[in-house]
Amino acid sequence: MTFLRTIGLALCITLWWLLPALPARASVANAPAANLEIALITYGPGETYWERFGHDALQVRDTVSGESVNFNYGEFDFDQENFFLNFARGRMNYMMGAALSDIDESYYIETGRSITRQRLALDAAQAGALRDFLLWNLRPENSHYGYDYYVDNCATRVRDALNQALGGALKAQLAARPGGMTYRQQTLRLMSNQPALMLVLDLGLGPYADHPLTLWQESFIPMVLQRAVENVRVDDGKGGSQPLVSDSRIVSANRLDTPPPSAPDLRWPLALAGLSIAMGMLLAQRFWPMGFTLLGMVYVLAAGFVGLVLLVLWTLTAHHSAWANANLLLFNPLAWLLLPALWRARRGVRPSRFIDGVIAVQMLAGVIAVLLHLLPGVVQQNQPWLLFALPIWLVLAWRLRRPG
Structure with a gap:
């Protein structure tokens, strides 16, 4: 939490506590709903990896006094007890925060991130109910929640609060529309400016990340929610309907590189990488047997x-998007059993029957991985890793079964 946002939150809380003693001073906390x-x-999106998915807030403004407060659900603290251990376990403790709008937005303007403001056509009762809920949610005993990067984050909390104020109208409309991308595709698209981290995330995501999404689900991305609400219609109080967004304007233009419109295709880069490693092993086997051993040992150690x-991630954490990962068929601890055989292969020593069995199991696992991917229905989209790993395993199996 930045210093400015901390000061803004302290000012807001102090103001709300003092409101009963200052009846002549109107604010968002005690202003009439009308x-x-x-x-x-x-x-x-920002430049740091945790900023790549963007951020959002609900702004409540008293049109009489001019006071404006931004409420958001994206506060976390690296200094909290066991933060990194809890993150690794998938048990992330986030909190709701609030700051005067000018203070809150100054950070984003300073760092070059875009700010878009969409005024919403809520009637007085809806606006008052939303304001009251946000103030209740801001209390220390209510402000913390268990964060999930896909289903319970800063955007989904804002979306859900708004949907509650609208009596379910937002979900009814967005859930009926298909989303444009899966969790995996959105993740790769937004992380594409950091290729190494993008590859790690793609490798670690299981089949959960590849299910088709509704627009309601895909609005876990703030920018998707921003576009989605433009097409939502609500009751106008006169028997008809009106757009939910009554006015939209860019408060501050983006000065950073924008993410691409679609996810990068990793199949060709990883296929070429796998073939290159496999060819390097074949050439080393012919001209420099120790080089083959070193390449092979590095690969099976990494695998x-x-x-x-x-x-x-599957068995000991709450990262459900990483469960049942089919890449375990390509990369697994059984690979370490090949280390002694690789070391002996530099002298042309044939592996034992046990090692032959390990190799057979690994090749069978590769075949199963391919067959699983060919099954009808929703399967894990791990073609890039199949194309990467299979050529290397084929060379290792061929060389270890035919040393010398």
């Missing part, structure tokens, strides 16, 4: 480590 104006504030991490 004086309230509600807006959805969307902040574009075993990746498999161990994937197994831990």
Whole structure:
């Protein structure tokens, strides 16, 4: 939490506590519902990895006094006890925060991130109910929640609060429309400016990330929610309907590189990488047997480590988007059993029957991975990793079965 946002939150809380003693001073906390104006504030992606998915807030403004407060659900603290351990376990503790709008938005303007303000056509009762809920949610005993990057984050909390104020109208309309991308595709698209981290995330995501989404589900991305509400219609109080967004304007233009409109296709880059490693092993086997041994040992060490991490994510953490990861068939700790055989292969020593069995099991796992991917219906989209790993495993199997 930045210093400015901390000061803004302290000012808001202090003001609300002092309101009963200052009846002549109107504010968003005690203003008549008819004086309230509600807006959805969307902040574009930042440069740091945890800022790549964007951010949003609900703005409550007293049109008489001019006071404006932004409420958001994206506060976290690296200094909280066991933060990184809890993050690894998938048990992330986030909190709701609030700040005067000018203070809150100054950080995003300073860092070059876009700010879009969409004024929403809520009637007085809806605006008052939303304001009261946000103030209740801001209390220390209510402000913390268990964060999930896909189903319970800063955007879904804003979306759900708005949907509650609208009596379910938002969900009814967005859930009836298909989304444009899956969780995986949105993740790769937004993380594409950091290729190494993007590859790690793609490798770690299981089949959960590949299910088709409704627009309601895909609005876990603030920018998707921003576009989605433009097409939502609500009751106009006269027997008809009106657009939910009554006015939209860019408060601050983006000065950073924008994410691409679609996810990068990783199949060709990873296929070429896998073929290059496999060809390097073949050439080393012919001209430099020790080089083959070194390349092979590095690969099986890495494959075993990746498999161990994937197994831990599935069995010991709450990261449900990483469960049942089919990449475990390609990368698993069984690979470590090949290390002694690879070391002996530099001298042309044939592996034992046990190692032959390990190789057979690994090749069978590769075949199963391909067959699983060919099954009808929703399957894990791990073609890039199939194309990467299979050529390397084929070369390792061929060389270890035919040393010398």
